[in-house]
Amino acid sequence: MSIDNAGILYFSSTGNSLYIAKKVRESLGGKISYIPEYKNDGSEFDYIVIVTPVFSFGMPVPVLDIMTRLNGDTPMIVIQNYGGMTGGADRLFYEYALRRGLNVVGIYTLKMPENFTLFMSPPTFYKNMILKSADKRIGAVIDAIIDKRYRIPGKKRTHEKIYLKNKNNWHKIGERFSANKKCVKCGKCVELCPAGNISLADGKISFGKKCIACLGCFHRCPRQAIIYKNKDNKKRYVNPNIDASEIGKDL
Numbered sequence: 001m002s003i004d005n006a007g008i009l010y011f012s013s014t015g016n017s018l019y020i021a022k023k024v025r026e027s028l029g030g031k032i033s034y035i036p037e038y039k040n041d042g043s044e045f046d047y048i049v050i051v052t053p054v055f056s057f058g059m060p061v062p063v064l065d066i067m068t069r070l071n072g073d074t075p076m077i078v079i080q081n082y083g084g085m086t087g088g089a090d091r092l093f094y095e096y097a098l099r100r101g102l103n104v105v106g107i108y109t110l111k112m113p114e115n116f117t118l119f120m121s122p123p124t125f126y127k128n129m130i131l132k133s134a135d136k137r138i139g140a141v142i143d144a145i146i147d148k149r150y151r152i153p154g155k156k157r158t159h160e161k162i163y164l165k166n167k168n169n170w171h172k173i174g175e176r177f178s179a180n181k182k183c184v185k186c187g188k189c190v191e192l193c194p195a196g197n198i199s200l201a202d203g204k205i206s207f208g209k210k211c212i213a214c215l216g217c218f219h220r221c222p223r224q225a226i227i228y229k230n231k232d233n234k235k236r237y238v239n240p241n242i243d244a245s246e247i248g249k250d251l
């Protein structure tokens with residue numbers, strides 16, 4: 001497998017995956033593209049590296065969607081990052097990829113700070129500890145790719161039922177978001193929402209029924225004005241080594 005022309009395709013709402021994508025590019029070169037905006041089938045690359053968070057023991061909707069668009073010839077490496085427990089998300093990804101005829105040669109998982117903070121926020125010291133050791137874990141995955149030590153997750157239990165059930169309920173999260181009085185109607189949330197679920201009309205921010213639960217709006221609102229269930233008591237998170245304005249861009 002040539003490593004001359006890598007297509008690094010990422011999805012990220014709080015920067016962890018983008019941080020990993022940038023580290024991959026530092027070592028392997030290549031072009032970084034944001035999955036929701038990427039419309040090709042990957043055939044312009046010698047190989048594809050997908051960098052994605054784990055969502056509910058599975059994958060975010062834009063990542064699931066792109067699996068139906070990519071071609072089955074270009075070799076693909078997947079790096080999943082997660083906040084607490086993968087729940088077999090690597091195996092689930094592999095099985096979905098096989099069903100779609102994709103050429104996955106390796107799947108790796110690595111821990112990053114948790115961003116699902118709507119119910120519980122991990123303590124700051126723990127988040128900092130995970131961040132401090134992240135480069136080591138990312139480096140180990142990149143070394144494995146360079147050395148062609150490809151990892152395919154063995155047959156193990158996945159949580160597909162939980163994943164599909166949660167995915168069907170993600171729209172409810174958006175329905176429980178609102179913008180409080182700190183909102184200055186800058187429209188940043190409208191612009192960054194990968195599902196086109198947020199609108200600004202008549203001086204009011206509204207959330208529709210298409211939320212995919214990425215929490216990008218909640219974490220990246222410049223005024224921290226988006227709140228969940230009318231309560232403003234949860235911590236926001238953006239990877240401190242990433243400029244929030246880069247998330248969602250091709251680099």
Ligand SMILES: Cc1cc2nc3c(=O)[nH]c(=O)nc-3n(C[C@H](O)[C@H](O)[C@H](O)COP(=O)(O)O)c2cc1C
Pocket residue numbers: 011012013014015016017018052053054055056057058081082083084085086087112113114115116213214215239
């Ligand atoms: C809707 C949602 C579901 C998540 N589900 C899981 C999960 O099942 N297991 C886990 O360990 N982390 C889970 N996470 C945490 C993210 O995978 C983790 O924080 C990731 O690093 C975020 O990447 P990003 O900063 O690139 O968006 C979830 C996050 C969200 C928003």
